[in-house]
Amino acid sequence: MFRRGLLALALGLVLAGPAALAAEPDMAAINAMDRAAFVEKFGGIFEKSPWVAESAWDKKPFATIDDMHAAMVNVVKYAPLPSQLRLLQNHPDLAGKEAAAGAMTASSVSEQASAGLNALSKAEMGRISELNAAYKQKFGFPFIIAVRMHTKEGIFFDFARRLQNDTQTEYANDLQNVYAITRLRLDKLLSGS
């Protein structure tokens, strides 16, 4: 019996990979949180926007973390335009003045470092400063990209490409990237890494 259990575990690991060892989030514990505890834990997932978690709490219980994230995304989707815009504007520039001043959230610091944006050459710094300024000048909000899903080269490429788009397209692109960033932030928070 014991050996059969071990065999099943080994087979499970082969089929599902090491991710099978990661602890599943305790949805019962999350669903038992009162609003204040929920906002304390998840209020920082959307950049400087605890109102997203605060409002998503109303949609409990959540079956899965995907379900919980979808509820948060819906809060943003149906939020008034000025609130959405403020959420976008809460994001620091990539390798910008907030980074230089040490004024970014811990999440942004580690995301930007994941693609080496904390260690750009002088030429790369010059280029990203130009891109940041041109993008904000054109659209009125900062360029947001799910940095963890890209290389430094890919980020520069996408930055220049997206700068050619119209405002409506970039507003939608920025929001989609916020949704991707926040999904990754939830995984990171819940895995404790």
Ligand code: GUN
């Ligand atoms: N993508 C992931 N993190 C960030 C961030 O802090 N700022 C911007 N602009 N994009 C990001």
